[in-house]
Amino acid sequence: MRNENLALEFEKRGVLGTILKFSIPSSIGAIIGMLCVLTDRYFIGQVAGRGGMSAIAIVFPYMMIINSVNFLFSGVAIISGVELGKGNRDRAEKVLGSSFLWILIVGVFLSGILYMFNDKILLLMGASSSNFQDAKDYTKFIIPITVFQIILGQSTLIRGIGDPITAMGVNIFTAFLNIILDYIFIFKLSMGILGASMATFIATALSAIYIVFYFIRSDVVKLRIENLKINFSILKEVFKIGSPRFYNQLLQSVLVIVTNKKAGIYGGDLATAAIGIISIVRGVINTSMQGFNQGTAAIISYNYGAKNYERLVEVLKVQLKTVITIALSMVIIMFLDAKTIVGVFVKNDMELINYTANAMKINLVMMCSTAIFLACNNFFQSMKENKIATRYFFIRIGVLNIPLVYILSYFIGANGVWMAFPVTDTIVALAILVSTYKRIKSFKVQ
Template sequence: MQKQISKEFYKYISLNVLGMLGLSCYILADTFFISKRLGADGLTALNLAISVYSIINGLGLMLGIGGATRFAICRAQGEKEKGNQVFAVSAAAGMAVGIVLLIIGLAGSDAVAGMLGAEGNIQTMTGGYLKTILVFAPFFIMNNILIAFVRNDGSPRLSMAAMLTGSFSNIVLDYVFLFPCNMGIFGAALATGFAPVISLGLLSLHFIRGKNQFTWSSPMGALYCRVRDICSLGISAFINELSSAVVLIVFNLLILHLAGNTGVAAYGIVANLALVAVSVFTGISQGSQPLISRFYGEGRKKESAAVFVRAAILAGAVGIFFSAAAFAFTTNLVGIFNGEGNRELAEIAFWGLRLYFLGFCPAGVNIVAAAYMGAVEKGRESFAIAFVRGVAAILFFAFFLSFIWKMDGIWLAFPAAEISTLLLTARFLKRYKKTALPSVEK
């Protein structure tokens, strides 16, 4: 039995980590090509706009992971029709949210850019990027929903292939639109917007081949309760993405005051490299979720906990690796995105990368623990971990430490928040073990 669990664990984890690394290339490719083509101004505009992309992505992940978690539990308990209704509600809610965001993009992207702190030429660039991304919001959200359901429906390879195909197409289109076509920041946004469309095309094979064990069912009937249930199970994924948006906005405003546009461009380098690290942790948490939910739905709580322990250990080891890599290759990593050879930009990003990445030692465990709590129907604990690490603690430390140590304080806010959250995570896990897992002894 343990060998079977190990085989499934590493299968789901490896496929989802690869897929999430591919998704992180959406923005990383934009960062690289924009830095080469549009310089520090382009990086500043992109970093201001990325917060909105994080919100779009977070809404899709919340509906996708929350719905797919409930679907997996329903299937394990033999409630097929209820599982179909969960899919229908997730899809309907996703389309509704996507259309609202599309309208906001068409009507108010320039105003949103101004609210994010953009001015002058940078506001024009930021607004253009936002308008394009928001127009594609329905595709981003539906892509996240289908990826989660297809993965939980026993096709993690197709889910991974869809994510990677969309990401690689984004990289190719970024180059084509920015260089041969000379379409500016609009081209970068358009390339990113096409990625989920291509991914959805590949995911449709799950239905064309008849592999799907879920179908469309009327989403009506206790609609509000189902949406609330889905959101509660996927709330940690949304908070993780929302926190990225909130942190980007707050950090950008603080850094604008302390170091100007060059400081924001430097933070853009650090934040986008951090996306790669977070994508690995997200891949580990999402890869373990189908197994945790299935075992939990079957009443096998000991096996469910064992999967979490494996995932947490792996996430902790990966976090230590990322922190060490940031120290070992700082100059090389910063140089990749400093196409103009800006000395001030390089100096700010150098120390920022080293200090910020110290937070990834505990971050992986916190992210995996929040996902675990959601997968075993502990929505409040999941929300608390995600909210404290992603919003409350990091904002507190950003303001407090930046007042004392200026830019160094901003960089140190992330590791300080993660260490604080780890204490809360340990408390929740200890409580859950005592109440729900009395038989799990280590």
């Protein structure tokens, strides 16, 4: 039978109030998590300067690959949310149990592969003699973080079962512990970039362990020993849901590698270091929007399972208005004082500051289009409509962004690398809006 508390929360209460209850903690948690990344980069920039920032840019695809596997298991929260909406608690618990076992298997396997080919992968990503060792040091603790990172990603399910405060608390704990350990390892123990990766590993591992115990004690959907079974049908279903974001993240990794190499060709280490900084600022904006999207995903999934389509559409409208406002506000702030923002991450390097500030304005000018794309794609994913979500992810990166980096850089150099991003997101945002409108119209027919 259905959980009446969830039914009241997701179906009966005011739309705006419900969205805010779930999205504000999600957004705060995501922003604080990003604060951890910002602090990490700040410390590295202060200690290692341009060389450290370029090393981070090289390693960034590594972290994206690990996150891609995390996204592959994001289907656990969506499937469980839909099943709880239908009143199938036993089914939700079976999905949770089998998925946790698969997380361990996949995480350990991936870590082993990355360790075996670490040097070759770093060279493939564009590492040079000046940043190879720093990049390698950073991966020493980033690679074994895989299992814990995937488990930490299941905090979305905590939010989905009606406990957004705990989900936010996990993110806050992870971020602040990471910041404290960063300071100790980098400055007090003089461990440099290696200390930064060690701090990330410890903070993530402890938070992941907490999540495991949370589900063991949960009254809504419990992690039970008898459900820790290898179930290929559940794995297939989970992967089917998570595959759009998985493929997107893999393509994003390829995009970052291509961007690093093209920027390096036309701008050298200066452009590579600029990428490291721009990716942080873009990440802050994306994280703010995705935090809100994560909060609405649970509401969309539940109401889709309950066939409450009118409420589902209301949620989407509020979601679009909010993420567009977030993106527009942050872009305005960035344009007003880009040099100050860049100066946070580097000191005594005006050449890098001026170069990055100009490149960042080109790269981030159309973040409102990015906001539309992310919100609409989250809408399709939350309803388990994976073909549409996957198609748009592929069009965005594989068909548009990567080719445009090559084409535009060929004609206008490094500026073409930065310009490829806003052009891509403007085109794909218009296309996905049309698909979203058609899907909403179909609800009225059902």
